[in-house]
Amino acid sequence: MAEEKKEGWLNLLALTTVILAVCATLATFKGGGYSTRTVLRQNQASDQWAHYQAKGIKGNLYEVEALRLKRDLELAPRTSTSVLEKALADAEKKVIKYDGEKAEIMAKARSLEQERDDALRHGAPFGLAVIFLQIGILLSSIAALLKKKPIYFAGLAVGVVGLVYFANGFFLLF
Secondary structure (H helix, E strand, O other), rough: OOOOOOOHHHHHHHHHHHHHHHHHHHHHHHHHHHHHHHHHHHHHHHHHHHHHHHHHHHHHHHHHHHHHHHHHHHHOOOHOHHHHHHHHHHHHHHHHHHHHHHHHHHHHHHHHHHHHHHHHHHHHHHHHHHHEEEEEHHHHHHHHOOOHOOOOOOOHHHHHHEEEEHHHHHOOOO
């Protein structure tokens, strides 16, 4: 039984297929991480905007109360205005307090949205990398089965595109 002579390029094919498979696995892992981060940051930002709305409603209630107290002050006899003036001052303080809290909440929500957008920008290239790397692996497997170099080179070219997207996921080159 004569041993079949192994062609040298098949070793290179096996090595490049392994490299593509490892990069595909890493791209899947990193893409999943960025996807999770995107969802979490979106949820956190939504929570902050809901909190912002709640503060806005509370602040609006105090604005309405301040308007009512101003009207009552205008209609009240001058001797009984001290209680109304104190209530008005308290209501106006609350309005200012809630406006300040809303500004802080808005900044936090926008920061979370920024993080979400950043995760989206990183995650998308990893998704494309996985697609191209898997196609490269598929073509390399077919090339190994059929022992056809042109199919291997096509798989290698597609795999290189996947590697470029993989690098882009980390560095956002384009």
